[in-house]
Amino acid sequence: MEKICFGIDVGGTTVKMGIFTTEAKLVDSWEIPTRKEDEGSHILEDICNEIDKKLVEKKISREDLLGVGIGIPGPITKDGTVLNCVNLGWGVFNVEEKFSQMLGGVKVKAGNDANVAALGENWQGGGIGFEDLILITLGTGVGGGVIIGDKIITGSNGAAGEIGHMPVVYDEDAEVCGCGKKGCLETVGSATGIVREAKKLLANTDIPTPLRDNSDFTCKDIFDAAKEGDKAAMIVVDKLAEYLGIAAAHIAAVTNPQVIVIGGGVSKAGKFLLDKIEEKYMEKAFKACRNAKFALATLGNDAGMYGAAALILC
């Protein structure tokens, strides 16, 4: 029988589960709800039951199960210790040890979900073929991950790759981030941040723009207008690209990656956004770091599952 592993991405609402072959083929994937009641104590139980059920259903023997990789939406140290995962109601415990015991000794490797997604893009996504990679995800928040030598950089406190909290805005009236600090990349680079910056621009100027016709315009509306050449939307996108270019230049001065992968919902703006970020990066980055390529993430919401599998297979 072929050897397989599970790649599992635990989110605040659903748990995404996948079965991967050693050739990186995703042969099955499905979701279960994340039961957060009772301090999230049922989550690992539910996943464990799903794995057992699936092994029976697929007639996979325990000997053919190489391991289970799991991405967690919170900080996690190199040895697999979760440091309070508020998204799941979890406190401090070693999730690798605990889950391995629950699975009867199967190998378990765990990582932060954003870092694991970066590993997924490195293994089978937009950064395939590059061992030194940065992922920047622009979504509801801004996250990311740092991969060096095909491995996740975890950091001393599980907080490496917290790209959303790079202090890029210096203005006196910089917005306060959810983390409590002022001027984080997330305040200007997340979907809500981009819309807020656009609304500020419209309030502070008289630039005519179709965005004024819809008080509920979205991030996508801004990019669509910018692609049509709308001046106000272009200003917003250029400023966004500048902040991202600066952040990428900082990251590059630290780790000098081969490729910078842009993911998350905002990255649906595609090559239009990617080219603008790259242009700003080339202005801001140290000469010897300008070899970095820019790429779009390709795995979408599956990146976490892929990366979790890579924790076992790579």
Next chain:
Amino acid sequence: MEKICFGIDVGGTTVKMGIFTTEAKLVDSWEIPTRKEDEGSHILEDICNEIDKKLVEKKISREDLLGVGIGIPGPITKDGTVLNCVNLGWGVFNVEEKFSQMLGGVKVKAGNDANVAALGENWQGGGIGFEDLILITLGTGVGGGVIIGDKIITGSNGAAGEIGHMPVVYDEDAEVCGCGKKGCLETVGSATGIVREAKKLLANTDIPTPLRDNSDFTCKDIFDAAKEGDKAAMIVVDKLAEYLGIAAAHIAAVTNPQVIVIGGGVSKAGKFLLDKIEEKYMEKAFKACRNAKFALATLGNDAGMYGAAALILC
């Protein structure tokens, strides 16, 4: 006989050479001039001759020589390839392979001098006991190195740890760096940059300060005045600390180090400067990264020799 290795730090003027025991004891150290003529072709020759001479003098057999570590003042890739070292007149070649051949097959490991100095501080200096470290050196320029898991992060192009070229100054009239970019940390964080910023402040304000009595004041004069409570000097030091705090916060969001070590001539300002950088860092850094300790480098100009030895011994 005890096993030993050589730790060698090649500078633009002198080559510092040290003999280390496996217990990290520096048993002998000396310098030779760096002969840069003829495209630096005599440099490795000279070092090779010194090693041979010293082995004879110290009655050390070839079998007891574990290897030679060498720091180079230019970019160098993971496999030991120097990518044009203008400081030495070198082009592109694999210095590890070439030097090992010259030494009759002895193991040679090479690294960029600033990165190697970071490894030295990690091994036996201000960052001893911490496997995840950043070194920021404030001297004629601003340099540094990134150590993760007790290993140097080299980057895809040998340009990791180029901390001096992080784009921290956004002002329209930001200074142009030696690298050609505007607003690099080096333009405000090097000894000359600090003096220039002080002179700008004096030219643009009427703040009374003893610094006005000496048109040739140095970086040390600024710190001495600041320590005495001089207002103008304090403004300069606070602004410097803010830029360094911002840079450190960026670095921390990427790699989440355990300790940030400050070295170079400017760090002779000691705990006074260190405390100010730490204060700004705590404002700018992501919560989960505030566990980072701040420390002064302790190896001074020997850091490169120590780090070069660590390339062999660790």
